[in-house]
Each structure stands twice: as structure tokens, then as C-alpha cells.
Amino acid sequence: MTVEKKQGVPEPFGVGEMTLEIKKSRRKSTLVVTGVIAVSALAATEISLASHAGRVEISGRGLLLSVFENGSLEISGEICDVRLGYGKA
Amino acid sequence: MVRLDYYLFGYRRINVEAGYEARLATLFIRERISAVAEGESFLIRESDYRRFRKVAGGRVRYSASDTLGLLGKIKELKHNIPAVICAVLMIILNIWLSALVWDIRVEYDGDLEENEIISALGEAGLSVGVGWGSIRTSEVEARLLLNSPELAFAAINREGTVAYVTLADKDGGTDAEEIPPSASNIVAEFDGVIEEITVFSGTAMVTPGTVVKRGDILISGISEGESGSSVTRAEGRVIAHRAYTVTADMPNRERIILGNDELVREISLEILGFRLNIFKNYGNLTDEYDIIETREVCTLFGVRLPLAYVREVSLVPVYSDITYTDAELPMLSQKRLEKKLADSLSEKDLIKLTTHGEFTEGGYRMTAEIVCADDIGREVPISLGGNGEIP
Numbered sequence: 001m002t003v004e005k006k007q008g009v010p011e012p013f014g015v016g017e018m019t020l021e022i023k024k025s026r027r028k029s030t031l032v033v034t035g036v037i038a039v040s041a042l043a044a045t046e047i048s049l050a051s052h053a054g055r056v057e058i059s060g061r062g063l064l065l066s067v068f069e070n071g072s073l074e075i076s077g078e079i080c081d082v083r084l085g086y087g088k089a
Numbered sequence: 090m091v092r093l094d095y096y097l098f099g100y101r102r103i104n105v106e107a108g109y110e111a112r113l114a115t116l117f118i119r120e121r122i123s124a125v126a127e128g129e130s131f132l133i134r135e136s137d138y139r140r141f142r143k144v145a146g147g148r149v150r151y152s153a154s155d156t157l158g159l160l161g162k163i164k165e166l167k168h169n170i171p172a173v174i175c176a177v178l179m180i181i182l183n184i185w186l187s188a189l190v191w192d193i194r195v196e197y198d199g200d201l202e203e204n205e206i207i208s209a210l211g212e213a214g215l216s217v218g219v220g221w222g223s224i225r226t227s228e229v230e231a232r233l234l235l236n237s238p239e240l241a242f243a244a245i246n247r248e249g250t251v252a253y254v255t256l257a258d259k260d261g262g263t264d265a266e267e268i269p270p271s272a273s274n275i276v277a278e279f280d281g282v283i284e285e286i287t288v289f290s291g292t293a294m295v296t297p298g299t300v301v302k303r304g305d306i307l308i309s310g311i312s313e314g315e316s317g318s319s320v321t322r323a324e325g326r327v328i329a330h331r332a333y334t335v336t337a338d339m340p341n342r343e344r345i346i347l348g349n350d351e352l353v354r355e356i357s358l359e360i361l362g363f364r365l366n367i368f369k370n371y372g373n374l375t376d377e378y379d380i381i382e383t384r385e386v387c388t389l390f391g392v393r394l395p396l397a398y399v400r401e402v403s404l405v406p407v408y409s410d411i412t413y414t415d416a417e418l419p420m421l422s423q424k425r426l427e428k429k430l431a432d433s434l435s436e437k438d439l440i441k442l443t444t445h446g447e448f449t450e451g452g453y454r455m456t457a458e459i460v461c462a463d464d465i466g467r468e469v470p471i472s473l474g475g476n477g478e479i480p
Contacts, residue, residue, distance in 0.1 A: 039114035065126040
């Protein structure tokens, strides 16, 4: 039996899988996070995300959160600090 | 700032109670709904709103705005049908009117009268009120030249709704042939010592070795014969040794142009031939600088749209003051002198060249004393009462 993959449909993330990709320009940075299951805190200066793998805490100024159809998140603004933590809490 | 796709396809603003933003964001992630957080509210697409209502009902307390963006504006216009009809009619009318020739401006300096040109253009297919779509400029130009044998050149250019026509007569634009005078003398253009004289027509008034001054007659057009004097055109070649000096001054301070700064004068949008000014620099900009206009025409699938972005910049020169050292001045002065000598000695036989330089108050001066063999004859027409003097 062969299984055909549908083009354009994102593969589901495995449990404990999370990726972070950061693009930094002169003043504005963009952080794309996948594998997020919940947003713990949402403010212009701090955003906290939770995944099966752990948690991500982003702090900065003028942070803007965008959610995409595939479940990935984009955080843009002046990102000062990104902290990774083990565990969801 | 609203994303462009949100604006185009419509969006809604979801306001949520303070402290529930994170919860709502989690809901968007789980339900795979595209959203943008903006303060205490979220923006979601109009197409996702129904699904959102279904999943958020009971979980989160929220309030949603009406449809915003372009779709929202269109929905608002539903209640004002007459205004929409007027706007559409105005657009159609504007497009239709801009597709016609509204004015013809002719650039012509010839014998044909204005009404003759207008009727000739009309016969060729170009007149006020004709649609641009029915005009093939190359065909009109060809017909115009065929119908008007006096014309040698015709060019038609379109700018907005105006047709610019450039015409030229067959005999126009060419310089009249210089008619040689029927009676003339050859006189000395410079002081010198005659080295060689060759006469084709007329009478030689000097011999080799004669010292002549500027204006002296070298070959006369008046010849004495047995039957009396006759007037003719003097022709010949007179080579003389002449001495003169060439100087080249090099100042110790000089202002040079390093390059050009582009200063934006004007930015405008050109829609359907009408120019809409967006930005204009009213500063102390004069027309003494070169102006560059760039026009970017919008295209859609390779088709040129009646929309263009026009940008005018002035090239303002950037100057810099340079001071030369005493070691550099003679070298630079010599280069200037060499350039002057190259221009001065063209088509002359150099006999002697002496150069010397000296520091002056403002820099350095190089002087070249030249002795050369040169054709010093210049033809001057004989006029009644004139004696062939240089005017």
C-alpha cells in the first residue's frame, strides 16, 4: 500500500517537536515558532508560549503576535530576549 | 498595521476582556485560524469569522466589529446605490474621454498655413475627438507625407489626450550652401614672415621673406591688365613663420566637482493622463541643475495600465576645495599647457618651442613661446570702397 502525501498540507508535529526560526534586521526581528500548543501570556512586552517540548518566553518592545493557518506563530517587533524552558509550566 | 490580504478580503476586529487574550490566542492556534493580535483585540479574516463563532461560542466572551477593510467598504456602499452608480459612471466617462484626442499641438516652421496643416492631419486621420484606439500613428504619418508633398518629415507622439505633431519641410532644416564671393582678397590673419606663397588666382602682393602685419593684403583680387583693371576672386595659399605665446595658469586652490547629489524635486502619480502631485520640493531649487525624470508605468499581465509613477530629481553638484602643494603645481600646470599646445599646434608645422614656468601669487604659470609655419591667409570679400580689411 502506498500513501500519497497531499501537497501544501503541513505535516502534523510530533509530540515534543518545536522549531524556532529568527530573522533579525536592524531594528525589527521576526521569530517564527512552530509546534506551539498554547499561549500562556500575551502582552506587548512579553509573550509566553507552551509546547509539548517546553516553553518559550519572549520579551522585548512592541511585540506583535500573528497566528497562521498551519498553527505556526510569528512574533515581530523589537525582540530583546528569548528564553527556552523545560516543562510546560 | 493591517495585513494587505486582510484588508482586501475583509476582516473583523475581535475584542476580548482583559486577561483573556492568551486564552483566545490559544484557541486560534488549536483551531488553526489565522489571526493577528493588536493590543487587546485580534484581527481575523472575514472568511474565518463563521468558524470562529462556532468554536468560540461559550468558551470566550468577546465582541466582534462589523466587516472592515475593502469588503467592509463595499458592504457599506450597498446602502448608497446612487453614489455607487455615479462613481462607476464617472470612472467609465473618464476612461472613455481619456481615450479621445482632445488637443493637437503642432511644431512646424515652414510654408504651410495652420488651417492647411489641420486639414491635412484630418485627411490623414488625426483630428480632435477621434479615439486613440482608431489611430495608428505610423499610418497617419505616412498618409500625411503622401498627401502633402511639401513635407519631408512627420512624427506624431501621444501624451495623455494631447497629440504632439512635429513637421518639417523638404527644404527646411538644411543650411543654405555658402556661396563663394565673386571678388575677394586674401589678407594676413596674423603677423609673420612669409615663407611660401602659392597663387591660383589673383595677384601676389608679397614675396617670401616679407614681414607682414595682421590685415595686410597677401593676394589681391584686383589685377591690372592691358585693357584696364579687373576684379576676381583671390585664391592661393600663404605659409608664414609666426611667433606667439601660450600660457597655462594653475591656481594653488581649486574647486572641483566630486559628483552629483540626487535631490527629489517632485513625485507624482499619473492616472489616465492626469498628473496627481504627491510631493513637491518648494525649496531653493533652480532650473540650473540637470533634471532627470523617471517614469515607471504599471503593467498587469504585460498590459500597460494608464497609471504611472513619475519621479523628478535634480542633480545637484557636490563641490570640494583642493589645495595643491608647490611640488604638484608645476606638474599640473605642465599638463594644462600640453593640452593647450595640442589644440594650438594642430595643422601647423612646429619650428621652435621654448617653455618656462614661474610661481605666481595665486599658483604657478607655464608659458610656451612657439614659432611655427602656418597658413595665415584669410579670404575677405571685396566691397565697394573696401580695401580688404579684416572686419
